[in-house]
Each structure stands twice: as structure tokens, then as C-alpha cells.
Amino acid sequence: xxxxxxxxxxxxxxxxxxxxxxxxxxxxxxxxxxxxxxxxxxxxxxxxxxxxxxxxxxxxxxxxxxxxxxxxxxxxxxxxxxxxxxxxxxxxxxxxxxxxxxxxxxxxxxxxxxxxxxxxxxxxxxxxxxxxxxxxxxxxxxxxxxxxxxxxxxxxxxxxxxxxxxxxxxxxxxxxxxxxxxxxxxxxxxxxxxxxxxxxxxxxxxxxxxxxxxxxxxxxxxxxxxxxxxxxxxxxxxxxxxxxxxxxxxxxxxxxxxxxxxxxxxxxxxxxxxxxxxxxxxxxxxxxxxxxxxxxxxxxxxxxxxxxxxxxxxxxxxxxxxxxxxxxxxxxxxxxxxxxxxxxxxxxxxxxxxxxxxxxxxxxxxxxxxxxxxxxxxx
Numbered sequence: 583x584x585x586x587x588x589x590x591x592x593x594x595x596x597x598x599x600x601x602x603x604x605x606x607x608x609x610x611x612x613x614x615x616x617x618x619x620x621x622x623x624x625x626x627x628x629x630x631x632x633x634x635x636x637x638x639x640x641x642x643x644x645x646x647x648x649x650x651x652x653x654x655x656x657x658x659x660x661x662x663x664x665x666x667x668x669x670x671x672x673x674x675x676x677x678x679x680x681x682x683x684x685x686x687x688x689x690x691x692x693x694x695x696x697x698x699x700x701x702x703x704x705x706x707x708x709x710x711x712x713x714x715x716x717x718x719x720x721x722x723x724x725x726x727x728x729x730x731x732x733x734x735x736x737x738x739x740x741x742x743x744x745x746x747x748x749x750x751x752x753x754x755x756x757x758x759x760x761x762x763x764x765x766x767x768x769x770x771x772x773x774x775x776x777x778x779x780x781x782x783x784x785x786x787x788x789x790x791x792x793x794x795x796x797x798x799x800x801x802x803x804x805x806x807x808x809x810x811x812x813x814x815x816x817x818x819x820x821x822x823x824x825x826x827x828x829x830x831x832x833x834x835x836x837x838x839x840x841x842x843x844x845x846x847x848x849x850x851x852x853x854x855x856x857x858x859x860x861x862x863x864x865x866x867x868x869x870x871x872x873x874x875x876x877x878x879x880x881x882x883x884x885x886x887x888x889x890x891x892x893x894x895x896x897x898x899x900x901x902x903x904x905x906x907x908x909x910x911x912x913x914x915x916x917x918x919x920x921x922x923x924x925x926x927x928x929x930x931x932x933x934x935x936x937x938x939x940x941x942x943x944x945x946x947x948x949x950x951x952x953x954x955x956x957x958x959x960x961x
Contacts, residue, residue, distance in 0.1 A: 585665040588652055588676040590688035594713050596650075597621040597884070598690075598891035604646050606675075607654045608634060608664050609682070617955045619654065619678075619685060619714070620884040631660040638667045645673060657681040683949055685714035689739045692892045694877070697724065697808050697828040705808045707831060709877065709892055710739070716880045716956030717763055718893055721751075722827055725804025729753045730770060731825065731833055732879045735948060737766040741773065751776045753801050753810075757835030757879060758819040759784035761934045762927035762958050764948050768792075768939075781814075781821030789939035795823050815866050817859025818844035818958070824862075832874040832897060837862050839878045840886040840895050842959035843906030845923055852920045860915055863907055872898035880956050906960065919960050928954040 596603050602623045607614050608631040618626060627644055634641070645651055645668075653668070653675055655661040661677040668675045678685065690711045697705035705724035712718070712734055720731040721740065728749040733740055733756075744751050751774045754767045758781060768790060771778035779795040780788070797814035813824040818836040822844070825833040836844040843863060846855035874897045881893045888894060901907055909915040927933070929951040935941045936951070943951065 585662060585669055586676040587679040589679050590684045590714070591690070593619065593652065593678065593685070594688060594690050594711075594891075597624070597713065598887070602649045604649050604651045605654055606641075606645065606651060606664070608660050609655055613656070617682070617953070619682075622884060631655060631664065634664050634667070638664065638671055642668075642671060642673070647673075651675040653677045654685075655681050657683050682714070682953075686712075686949070686952060687736050688713060689719075689734065689736055690891060691721075691743055692890060694831075694875075694892060694894060697722075697830065705804065705828070707827065707877070708743075709894070710734075710743075711881075711887075711891060711893065712736075712763075715763060715952065716882065718877070718879050718881060720833060720877060722803055722808060722810060723747060723749050724808040726750060727752050727804040729755065729801060729803050729810055730767070730776075731755045732757055732760075732835065733766040733770055735764040735766040735769075737769050737773070740766070740770060744774075750774070752803070753777050753779065755779045755795060755825070756937075757781075757824065757833065758822040759788075759934060759937055760836075761930040761937075762880075762956055763952050764933055765937050781819075781823045783816070784819050784821030785938075787938050787940070795821075797823070813866065813870075815862040817846055817855055817862045820855060820858070822862070826870070826874065829871075830875060831877050832867075832870065833877045833879075834867075835879045836958045838867065838876060838900065838904070838907075839880060839882055839959050840876070840893060840900065841904065842882050843904070843919075845958060845960045846919060852923070856916050856919050859919065860912060867897065868901070870897065872896070872901060876900055880958050882956065882959050922960055924957045924959070927957045928952065 604625045607628045614628040653661040653665040658681040665675045665677040694707040708721045710719045722729040728751045754771045754776045756767045780792040782794045799812040801810045811826045815824040846852045846859045
């Protein structure tokens with residue numbers, strides 16, 4: 583019996599289009615509670631695989647008959663087994679191809695619009711939404727050239743996209759030394775001949791050569807001279823750096839999100855860095871045009887996605903509505919940040935060391951290191 587496989591991309595389109603989907607998640611309860619496929623119109627039922635080995639009769643009454651049913655497990659094998667039993671019981675179901683592993687690795691490219699409206703080639707910013715992990719990366723395109731910001735380890739996605747668009751990646755930036763996911767920036771730079779940039783204050787222990795990403799660095803993209811301007815904004819890490827792109831977009835890295843702010847503790851220095859975080863949020867960003875469109879490096883919850891699936895909002899809206907930007911008393915802010923921290927990301931110390939070049943784990947180990955939700959924010 584052949585059961586239909588639903589790809590992570592198909593699930594992503596259902597999520598973005600707010601289509602209904604019933605998800606039967608057959609992972610263990612703790613894994614399900616920690617991290618699952620979110621969606622505004624998605625419903626869930628969690629029944630561990632081992633409770634279904636002898637049959638699915640007991641759950642048939644809990645499954646809808648009027649909407650798509652997707653069976654999900656960690657790597658797809660268990661979900662295929664359960665889906666086949668449901669098919670035999672007369673239900674039409676699909677399983678998630680490659681399981682939560684595939685969900686974690688899917689990148690959805692979404693165009694955010696054009697730049698440089700007076701030029702012949704107006705340029706473009708493309709946001710890559712890692713929907714299952716909450717990571718956001720960016721490709722800034724103009725006149726056959728591209729700059730990449732905060733790339734994930736799924737390097738082929740960016741390389742294939744650049745090839746499809748007929749552009750050459752000339753610069754690769756990491757806004758900071760990431761602790762929740764493995765960067766693909768250095769690998770992409772090696773494969774394309776691009777310059778790899780990293781903030782030097784985050785790079786004191788790295789084992790490789792890099793270009794120093796410091797305050798005021800400007801990079802031009804293509805003949806239309808799209809301007810990418812670096813803005814030092816520490817707080818999540820001591821080297822965290824933002825970008826102002828073409829006077830229109832503010833790429834904030836992990837300092838500012840749509841509904842939250844960055845956490846300062848992933849190097850064990852929360853008390854030391856919380857002052858830098860406040861200065862970046864309450865001084866540096868407030869000196870910028872509040873018409874800039876904020877593009878963060880992560881999103882926290884599905885509700886932060888816009889109607890087209892993008893994650894973006896004007897700075898003036900965040901200044902008015904983001905709680906982390908509206909705490910007048912500095913001591914209250916310090917207490918909120920240092921005492922309201924979520925669990926630390928899975929294997930974050932190993933991820934940091936991998937991004938420093940100190941470790942070179944194989945692909946399966948990298949996947950295991952990244953298991954779980956994004957945890958870069960204070961909410």
C-alpha cells in the first residue's frame with residue numbers, strides 16, 4: 583500500500599494560507615510538548631507510536647472525516663506505519679515526508695519587495711523562512727549580485743536559489759555568533775568565493791579567517807549601489823550587529839523581534855550584557871528612522887507571520903507595541919530580562935563551538951543538535 587507523502591513545503595503553504603489541517607503526532611508526549619508544527623488553523627492529537635503498534639481502532643473516533651489528516655513523527659518511519667494502518671481502516675491520510683527532521687530544515691523564500699525605485703534594476707530583499715525552527719535569513723539582490731545574511735546550514739537552498747535567479751553571492755554576513763542553529767555562512771563563502779563577515783567581538787575564539795564586521799562598514803550590491811550599512815548593536819551577544827539596507831529595512835539579528843527582544847545570556851553573561859541590550863534597543867534604534875521595516879533573525883510564534891508568510895513590521899509599530907521596548911525603569915528592565923529567560927537552546931554550547939570552527943560534527947549530529955524550537959527571545 584502506498585500512502586501519500588506531504589512535503590514540508592506543502593505544509594508550509596497550508597500554514598501560510600491558513601488552511602485547516604489535522605495533525606496526528608505519534609512522537610512521545612515530551613517531544614510533542616516541547617516542539618510541534620504550529621498553525622492558526624491546525625489541530626493536533628498526540629498519541630505515541632508505541633500506543634498504536636497493535637492498531638488504530640481506538641483513535642478513529644478522534645480523527646475528523648472532513649479535513650486533511652497528516653501523521654507526523656521524528657524521521658517519517660513511524661508515521662508511515664501508522665498512516666498505512668489508517669488507510670487500511672478506510673481513512674484518507676498523508677504522512678510528513680522526512681518527519682520533523684524535514685520540517686526543521688525547510689526554508690521558504692518570500693520576496694519582501696523591491697529596492698532603489700529609481701534604478702533600472704530596483705533590487706530585491708528575499709526572506710528565507712525556516713518555518714519549523716523560527717530562523718529567518720536574507721538575500722539582498724541587485725544587478726546580478728547578492729548579499730546573504732544569517733544563512734542556516736541548509737546551504738544548497740541558498741546556492742540553488744541564487745543560481746535560479748542568476749546572481750552571484752559576493753558577501754555573506756552573520757549578525758552574531760549564533761547559539762541556536764549552525765551557520766552556513768562560512769561554507770557558502772567558501773563555495774562561492776564570497777567574503778565572509780563576522781563581528782570581531784564575537785570571533786575571539788574562531789579558528790578561521792573572516793572579514794571584521796564593525797560599526798559603519800558599508801557594502802554595495804550591484805551597479806545600482808544598494809547600500810548595506812552595519813550598525814553595532816550589542817546585547818544578545820557582545821558583537822551583535824544590525825544592518826540598515828537601502829535606508830528602508832533594519833535587519834536586527836537577534837536583538838529585536840516582532841513580539842519580543844533578544845536574550846543576553848547564551849554566553850553566560852546576562853548581567854554583563856543586559857545594559858548593552860537596553861542601550862541598543864532604547865538608544866541606538868531610537869535614533870533611526872521609525873519608518874524602517876524591521877527584519878529579525880527569528881520569529882517566536884506563528885502569529886508573528888504576516889498574511890504572505892513573511893515576518894516584518896515597521897519600527898514605529900514595534901516601538902509602540904513591543905513590551906520589551908516600553909519599560910521605562912531600567913531596573914525593572916534588567917529584572918525582566920535576567921529573570922524571565924526561557925530554557926536554553928538544545929546543545930547551544932556545542933552549536934557555538936561548531937560556529938567557531940572548533941567542532942565539525944557530521945550531518946546527523948548537526949540535526950540532533952538543532953532539535954527543538956527557537957529560544958533566542960525574552961518575552
